[in-house]
Amino acid sequence: MKKKSHLPKGVHAKHGAYYLVRQVNKQRSWIRLSAIADGLPSLYRALADAEMRGAVDDRMQAICSQWLQEVSTKHAKKTQANDIYQVRTISQAFAEFRAEDVRTPDAVEFLKAFAKMPRTYNAYRSMLRELMRFSEEKGYRESGANPVDAIRTASVKARNRYITDSELRRVKVAALRSGGQRAKQTNPAGRMICAILDMAYLTGQRIGDVLALPWANVGRDGVLFRPSKVEDSTGAQVLIEWTPRLRELVARIRAEKNVGLNYVFTGPDGGAYSYEALKSAWRRALTRAGVKDAHIHDLRAKALTDVDRLHGVTAAQRMGAHSTQSQTADYVRHKQAIRSKATR
Numbered sequence: 001m002k003k004k005s006h007l008p009k010g011v012h013a014k015h016g017a018y019y020l021v022r023q024v025n026k027q028r029s030w031i032r033l034s035a036i037a038d039g040l041p042s043l044y045r046a047l048a049d050a051e052m053r054g055a056v057d058d059r060m061q062a063i064c065s066q067w068l069q070e071v072s073t074k075h076a077k078k079t080q081a082n083d084i085y086q087v088r089t090i091s092q093a094f095a096e097f098r099a100e101d102v103r104t105p106d107a108v109e110f111l112k113a114f115a116k117m118p119r120t121y122n123a124y125r126s127m128l129r130e131l132m133r134f135s136e137e138k139g140y141r142e143s144g145a146n147p148v149d150a151i152r153t154a155s156v157k158a159r160n161r162y163i164t165d166s167e168l169r170r171v172k173v174a175a176l177r178s179g180g181q182r183a184k185q186t187n188p189a190g191r192m193i194c195a196i197l198d199m200a201y202l203t204g205q206r207i208g209d210v211l212a213l214p215w216a217n218v219g220r221d222g223v224l225f226r227p228s229k230v231e232d233s234t235g236a237q238v239l240i241e242w243t244p245r246l247r248e249l250v251a252r253i254r255a256e257k258n259v260g261l262n263y264v265f266t267g268p269d270g271g272a273y274s275y276e277a278l279k280s281a282w283r284r285a286l287t288r289a290g291v292k293d294a295h296i297h298d299l300r301a302k303a304l305t306d307v308d309r310l311h312g313v314t315a316a317q318r319m320g321a322h323s324t325q326s327q328t329a330d331y332v333r334h335k336q337a338i339r340s341k342a343t344r
Helices: 040-052 060-070 077-093 104-114 120-137 165-175 188-202 207-210 243-255 274-291 299-309 313-320 325-332
Strands: 010-013 017-024 027-035 222-225 236-241
Touching: 010 222, 027 040, 040 060, 040 077, 040 207, 060 077, 060 104, 060 120, 104 120, 165 188, 165 274, 188 207, 188 236, 188 243, 188 274, 188 299, 207 274, 222 243, 236 313, 299 313, 299 325, 313 325
Parallel strands: none
Antiparallel strands: 010 017, 017 027, 222 236
């Protein structure tokens, strides 16, 4: 079977499952990892376990496996998927290292591959630093000797992209159409995608929290969100009060034939609509609409920027569930030019 382009090296999809294919004594060995229906996070976790199985305790591969089992499992599902992908990359790069053997130059050499991608660079720097900390905690390294501390973070240019109303309309129109030769035909999932984008914009919440929204949180006073990012810190909750547009959106969703019982936005299996599926649909819609350099997360920046302009930064801060206005400013500043009168 032809290897899917989005799958890790050596992984194949067959008969509804993912398999790791290895060459053993000139014969191909197929190791079942997970069911395709369980999604990519399950695949990456099973792949990490398969690759790290049997490693010596103080080797980096074993430490990576331990960290995934003891620390990563406490994170949100989307965060776990990122954890697994990053940890697997680090595990492979440091496969021959014991924890105590990792030095600052080794970390610098590893991070060179991400030098032109500052956000990715900082993410891997942070993960490697965390694994070294975990190694100290387990007694595999001397305390206070984290080799990543001496490496500076990469400078990240602030993102200034603001999606205009016109661009968002074009993206939604494109999402309603099928691609290729059937471009003028309706995409069966298009209405659901448009509803997700509308909910993200009207409420200003993170995409992950929008996709995880249960019907139980749609009540008399509005739509209640419990942002997963602050669940373990401030525990803030955000009630987005009803507006005519928000009421119309919810009524539109309820009218769909495939509306779910538990989640507002559901996939084919009846569970919450997957983040990977939405990202894929977003990219296709951008291409068909001719909209450039737009991330799906820019919808939150657009929402907070518009609220700031219409109702002030305090209202934007409340919508964003931010504890300080400086956090809100990271979303709204530079998105649109500040208007000012001439001196005279």
